[in-house]
Amino acid sequence: MSQPHPTSPSADGVIGPDLASLAGLLADRTRASMCLALLDGRAWTVTELARHAGVAPSTATGHLHQLVAGGLLSTERQGRHRYMRLAGSSTAEMIESLASHAPLRPVPVRSLADAHRRRALSYARTCYDHLAGNVAVAITDAMTERSLLTWDYGPSLSESGKAWLRDLGIDDHRPRGSRRAHVRTCLDWTERRQHLAGAVGAAFFQHGLDAGWLVRKGTTRVITVTDKGHAVLREQLGIPDTLGQEGVADAARASSPSTNARSPWG
Amino acid sequence: MSQPHPTSPSADGVIGPDLASLAGLLADRTRASMCLALLDGRAWTVTELARHAGVAPSTATGHLHQLVAGGLLSTERQGRHRYMRLAGSSTAEMIESLASHAPLRPVPVRSLADAHRRRALSYARTCYDHLAGNVAVAITDAMTERSLLTWDYGPSLSESGKAWLRDLGIDDHRPRGSRRAHVRTCLDWTERRQHLAGAVGAAFFQHGLDAGWLVRKGTTRVITVTDKGHAVLREQLGIPDTLGQEGVADAARASSPSTNARSPWG
DNA sequence: CCGAGACTTCGGTGACCGCCGAAGCGTCGT
DNA sequence: ACGACGCTTCGGCGGTCACCGAAGTCTCGG
DSSP, X not given: OOOSOOSXXXXXTOOXXXXXXXXXXXXXXXXXXXXXXXXXXXXXXXXXXXXXXXXXXXXXXXXXXXXXXTTSEEEEEETTEEEEEESOHHHHHHHHHHHTTSOBOOOOOOXXXXXXXXXXXXXSEEETTEEESHHXXXXXXXXXXXXXXXXXXXXXXXXXXXXXXXXXXXXXXXXXXXXXXXXXXXXXXXXXXXXXXXXXHHHHHHHHHHTTSEEEOTTSSBEEEOHXXXXXXXXXXXXXXXXXXXXXXXXXXXXXXXXXXXXXXX | OOOSOOSSTTOTXXXXXXXXXXXXXXXXXHHHHHHHHXXXXXXXXXXXXXXXXXXXXXXXXXXXXXXXXXXXXXXXEETTEEEEEESOHHHHHHHHHHHTTSOBOOOOOXXXXXXXXXXXXHHSEXXXXXXXXXXXXXXXXXXHHTTSEEOBTBSEEXXXXXXXXXXXXXXXXXXXXXXXXXXXXXXXXXXXXXXXXXXXXXXHHHXXXXXXXXXXXXXXXXXXXXXXXXXXXXXXXXXXXXXTOTTHHHHXXXXXXXXXOOOSOO
């Protein structure tokens, strides 16, 4: 009755979770654009996000404060920059879940650089804390074909899958006592295909970086697969080196790190 | 530039998924309340939803049309009624995912009938297509203790778990070729505990109804466990009959099916 | 110490959107 | 056939909120 939300006077005390206020945070084009950008798992500055979303820095500040207050983002000051990142993996998963149900808007290609960047992104990129893109889908498919991953009772690792990861040196142990999903799939909006996510997906990705199979391309979310990485994918999973390989290096070179930071995907 | 959304003039063509428009559907108290109500998996009429949300029927009509247009709800005419239901299980899962991240609002108890109804709901109820409440949590815990359900690599059935379900006569086979998660957990906002969901959860619930372990209480989402059901839970999982049992029948009787349909949970 | 740059706060403006009641249309039950 | 009821459309009202630019604070680099 004395709630700060006078929307419906007679509907007081109706509810448990305040779904509307959470959804409201994502219901704005600008804020949604920022959250989707942050889905790459990196930390962005206020100005970067403002330019990405196409609004003035003052406007961006307001939006970001709302997102922090709502618990979706965490923030960290560093010198004269303020870095923003998603609050955690469960936040990222929630946004992904929403994004995969959202209608697609046409993505106009405006330049050759755009096309190249998109190709690179489409091949391999970060998706919060795991790998996405053609390569990620191919890995997931190959693991399924080899019965390392089974879908009969939801996505889960088979015994041979667990052993396979151990042999690769990937630590997939869950924190004891936690019940967070460790094998999860992520439905990507560009591929519309499932790929490996969750803690195992994150561990796989991290190990790929550590072992020199994968390399981050500058400050973008583009990932390149090294020769060593290609060898592993070929030998372990039968994935051909030629998968979407052409043009990747060009595209990554063509887009300098921060000029026109507006990326083709949210 | 000629987009119907003039919000940010220079931010045209930025994006893939239209997250904002989808979130916008849930960003309104009234629409959110309706969606949460529909999470019980049943079909509601326009007037029921209007009363539940505390708005005029004309207002409800507008909101429901938006939700249908956005693909969240499906609709079906039957005589002079129009029945609304969630579009599908994936829609329900998305809303759940959002709801479990939303802040909780206090739920005032206004009458004795409220208290009774809440107790009944807290014990056992439907949650879209599966069972929720104390009983569902107890089942999930017991399955875990007996190693029928493992969490090491995300929630999944163990071999003995698969066999156990088969012995009970529960058909848990996924539709061949589909990759939908069949073992999933649902974080309930009243319990804040995980319980079994996904296709296996739905199959378990359906079998419970078919086998006479469970009975729907009138047109509400309250579920009562029959004597037969209690016997199964006790013998198979060691769950005591006394779990939150008292007062359930009273509460269910006290609240006639459609008088004052406003329920304590959204 | 001083400018540049990153970020923030603060009015003021304009658009969007949810609310209702009244009136109209279809269906059901008597 | 006629009232009751469920649902819908329409017009008008009011509140909320995203936007910007200008001005202020803080940090870094020379």
